[in-house]
Amino acid sequence: EYLKDMEDLGVLKPDVMTRVSEFMPEITEYIERIIEKGFAYEANGSVYFDVNSFHGDERHCYCKLLPTGMGNAELLAEGEGVLSGASDFVNEKKASNDFALWKKSKEGEPSWDSPFGQGRPGWHIECSVMASDIFKKMGTEDGKMDIHSGGVDLKFPHHDNEMAQAEAESGCGQWVNYFVHAGHLHIKGFKMSKSLKNFITIQQALEQNSARQIRMCFLLHKYNDPMDYGDETMSHAVVTEGNFNKFFLNVKAVLRAEHKDDVAKWGEEETKLGNAIDECKESTHEALCDDFDTPKVMASLQGLVNATNLYLQAKDEQKVKPVILVVRSAGVYVTRIFKVFGLIPEGAEIGFPLGGGEGGASKEDLLAPFLDAVLDFRSSIRSAARNKEFEELLKLCDGLRDDVLPGLGVQLEDKEGTKGVWKLANPEDIKRQKEQKELEVQRKAAEKAAREKEAAEKEKLNLVPPSDFLRQLTLDDAKTLKYSKFGEDGMPTHNNEGEELNKNQMKKAKKEFEGQKKKYEKAIAKQQK
Numbered sequence: 104e105y106l107k108d109m110e111d112l113g114v115l116k117p118d119v120m121t122r123v124s125e126f127m128p129e130i131t132e133y134i135e136r137i138i139e140k141g142f143a144y145e146a147n148g149s150v151y152f153d154v155n156s157f158h159g160d161e162r163h164c165y166c167k168l169l170p171t172g173m174g175n176a177e178l179l180a181e182g183e184g185v186l187s188g189a190s191d192f193v194n195e196k197k198a199s200n201d202f203a204l205w206k207k208s209k210e211g212e213p214s215w216d217s218p219f220g221q222g223r224p225g226w227h228i229e230c231s232v233m234a235s236d237i238f239k240k241m242g243t244e245d246g247k248m249d250i251h252s253g254g255v256d257l258k259f260p261h262h263d264n265e266m267a268q269a270e271a272e273s274g275c276g277q278w279v280n281y282f283v284h285a286g287h288l289h290i291k292g293f294k295m296s297k298s299l300k301n302f303i304t305i306q307q308a309l310e311q312n313s314a315r316q317i318r319m320c321f322l323l324h325k326y327n328d329p330m331d332y333g334d335e336t337m338s339h340a341v342v343t344e345g346n347f348n349k350f351f352l353n354v355k356a357v358l359r360a361e362h363k364d365d366v367a368k369w370g371e372e373e374t375k376l377g378n379a380i381d382e383c384k385e386s387t388h389e390a391l392c393d394d395f396d397t398p399k400v401m402a403s404l405q406g407l408v409n410a411t412n413l414y415l416q417a418k419d420e421q422k423v424k425p426v427i428l429v430v431r432s433a434g435v436y437v438t439r440i441f442k443v444f445g446l447i448p449e450g451a452e453i454g455f456p457l458g459g460g461e462g463g464a465s466k467e468d469l470l471a472p473f474l475d476a477v478l479d480f481r482s483s484i485r486s487a488a489r490n491k492e493f494e495e496l497l498k499l500c501d502g503l504r505d506d507v508l509p510g511l512g513v514q515l516e517d518k519e520g521t522k523g524v525w526k527l528a529n530p531e532d533i534k535r536q537k538e539q540k541e542l543e544v545q546r547k548a549a550e551k552a553a554r555e556k557e558a559a560e561k562e563k564l565n566l567v568p569p570s571d572f573l574r575q576l577t578l579d580d581a582k583t584l585k586y587s588k589f590g591e592d593g594m595p596t597h598n599n600e601g602e603e604l605n606k607n608q609m610k611k612a613k614k615e616f617e618g619q620k621k622k623y624e625k626a627i628a629k630q631q632k
Contacts (some may be wrong), residue, residue: 351454
């Protein structure tokens with residue numbers, strides 16, 4: 104299931120896969136070498152790592168990743184899991200910081216033979232052993248590794264204990280050069296957890312969004328920051344994907360119109376776009392070197408997309424063809440970085456690959472839906488023309504553009520003074536973009552209606568005479584009337600509790616009266632015009 108999830112997400116297969124059960128001889132031999140070097144001890148069939156002995160050695164240092172974790176009982180208990188509460192586990196250890204390398208198995212528990220008796224490996228030892236073994240076989244000194252990844256919650260004690268074991272066994276001072284700790288994934292503000300029942304499976308996520316959109320979502324967030332997964336987060340990723348896809352389609356449309364006699368000389372606008380490409384390359388390199396800052400990379404790429412769109416728009420307005428090569432360079436570079444990020448597979452020159460038409464589909468299968476659409480369109484056009492329904496002709500043309508071709512993965516764009524352009528895209532992407540636009544139109548309409556309603560209510564309130572206005576004023580609870588008694592002039596004299604207003608309260612009430620009086624007179628004057 105895990106391997107299928109990774110494949111569906113477009114994650115590359117690993118070079119090596121390990122199973123703990125296949126490494127039992129290596130694990131017990133590894134533990135024996137740690138004991139021989141004085142950094143572990145046996146106790147009643149179990150083996151524990153001697154933290155004080157290791158930390159006191161001038162060659163070594165314990166708790167490098169989270170120094171404040173030293174002696175933290177809560178984190179230590181979490182790291183040892185069910186072992187932490189066992190009385191024999193507590194009593195067998197020399198110090199509370201010590202952790203199990205090998206644990207004697209109780210009746211009914213999984214167990215393997217070892218020089219220390221029947222038992223099973225501790226939680227941390229398997230990682231140190233398997234990683235060291237693989238890297239040694241690959242030729243690295245002492246089985247060291249350059250980059251080690253994992254969740255931020257594994258920093259201590261798991262990763263710190265991994266390093267301590269490996270450095271104790273090998274004698275090296277630094278087993279890992281860099282750690283990449285991923286931030287927690289949250290669902291509706293809470294850490295994703297099966298125990299809290301707030302989690303979503305990868306297959307469930309893929310039912311709602313494509314693998315590319317999910318990857319886009321993660322790229323828009325820093326890997327080591329917590330991320331809240333939800334509709335709003337994914338909506339931002341979908342919109343971003345749509346913006347880049349539109350850019351790729353525009354670039355492809357320009358390249359299709361290339362002619363050998365096109366102007367190639369750079370002017371001021373081409374120089375500006377060329378500089379934008381160079382600046383994007385530099386900022387992308389700096390961001391990736393700065394702890395894989397993918398949000399900054401995405402922002403730089405979006406900046407290049409905007410610069411290219413402005414260039415193409417300017418050329419359209421000038422009715423001048425763009426310089427093909429500079430536009431192509433922008434498209435190729437964005438594509439190249441997206442290949443690095445796994446958003447675009449190798450082989451595509453520019454932009455997202457189109458779905459369908461693969462796996463040996465026949466030419467007839469590929470062309471059938473397009474030819475059916477052409478046949479239906481021709482039939483409708485002939486009928487409308489015979490009946491001299493000229494307005495219907497225009498409606499049919501718009502329907503072909505807006506309703507028929509998008510379902511086939513074709514976008515038509517009308518351009519004044521020209522025959523327009525066509526673009527190929529994934530039908531589902533076009534559908535989602537259309538739905539997104541419709542939702543945006545609905546949102547704006549709802550906001551406009553709300554503003555108009557608010558304005559109408561204000562206008563209605565402005566038509567209330569000041570004396571009546573003060574009689575219906577309420578406190579913050581919107582229920583209790585603010586004033587209980589009024590004078591002949593309509594001014595309030597007592598508060599809601601029946602107490603006579605003091606000087607300051609009378610001043611505020613007069614200000615409210617005068618303010619409503621101005622609004623009232625203005626509203627009446629407006630009605631009389």
